[in-house]
Amino acid sequence: DTEVTQTPKHLVMGMTNKKSLKCEQHMGHRAMYWYKQKAKKPPELMFVYSYEKLSINESVPSRFSPECPNSSLLNLHLHALQPEDSALYLCASSQGSLGPYEQYFGPGTRLTVT
Amino acid sequence: KNEVEQSPQNLTAQEGEFITINCSYSVGISALHWLQQHPGGGIVSLFMLSSGKKKHGRLIATINIQEKHSSLHITASHPRDSAVYICAVLVGSARQLTFGSGTQLTVLP
Numbered sequence: 681d682t683e684v685t686q687t688p689k690h691l692v693m694g695m696t697n698k699k700s701l702k703c704e705q706h707m708g709h710r711a712m713y714w715y716k717q718k719a720k721k722p723p724e725l726m727f728v729y730s731y732e733k734l735s736i737n738e739s740v741p742s743r744f745s746p747e748c749p750n751s752s753l754l755n756l757h758l759h760a761l762q763p764e765d766s767a768l769y770l771c772a773s774s775q776g777s778l779g780p781y782e783q784y785f786g787p788g789t790r791l792t793v794t
Numbered sequence: 795k796n797e798v799e800q801s802p803q804n805l806t807a808q809e810g811e812f813i814t815i816n817c818s819y820s821v822g823i824s825a826l827h828w829l830q831q832h833p834g835g836g837i838v839s840l841f842m843l844s845s846g847k848k849k850h851g852r853l854i855a856t857i858n859i860q861e862k863h864s865s866l867h868i869t870a871s872h873p874r875d876s877a878v879y880i881c882a883v884l885v886g887s888a889r890q891l892t893f894g895s896g897t898q899l900t901v902l903p
Binding site for chain 2: 686721722723725728736768770772780782783784785786787788790
């Protein structure tokens with residue numbers, strides 16, 4: 681199984697809503713990543729979890745709150761987002777974080793903030 | 795100057811043509827990824843290379859570490875190959891990928 685799954689596929693939320701994105705992998709990978717991708721741009725790294733601990737936070741606003749409850753699951757909690765946060769949010773995983781290890785990406789969650 | 799440069803930015807080909815996408819980088823790397831992204835979709839990892847050449851089906855990826863250059867070749871291209879192809883590098887033991895800006899490939903039937 682080389683699959684990273686993400687739910688939901690699409691999400692529309694208002695600026696006062698609280699929602700969560702979910703990412704799951706069952707490859708035994710110990711590093712998981714959140715990326716944000718705007719249209720026609722490459723992905724931008726947001727967070728890296730290594731062995732369930734946050735190891736990199738790329739100066740992401742606090743309205744994005746990551747959580748790694750176990751080695752297979754990664755959540756991104758969203759609160760008080762702005763319209764400019766509308767983007768494709770991609771999750772990825774790799775065997776470890778001190779590479780080089782291949783990263784496997786999920787299908788993404790298309791987020792629209794109204 | 796970006797650390798990872800891809801060329802061309804856009805490429806249109808006829809079905810069956812041989813396609814080459816190039817990636818140059820300016821830093822020392824531990825590995826290079828070639829990724830594929832279909833419109834509105836997630837990213838698929840095609841190859842991870844540290845040296846030499848890899849082949850998977852109609853796709854071939856090569857890397858020249860001394861020249862800091864990699865190429866992705868598609869033989870007998872097909873409309874379903876239409877996608878954005880992204881080169882990304884791992885610098886040293888860094889945990890993050892540095893991405894190129896992508897090449898939009900359109901294969902016409």
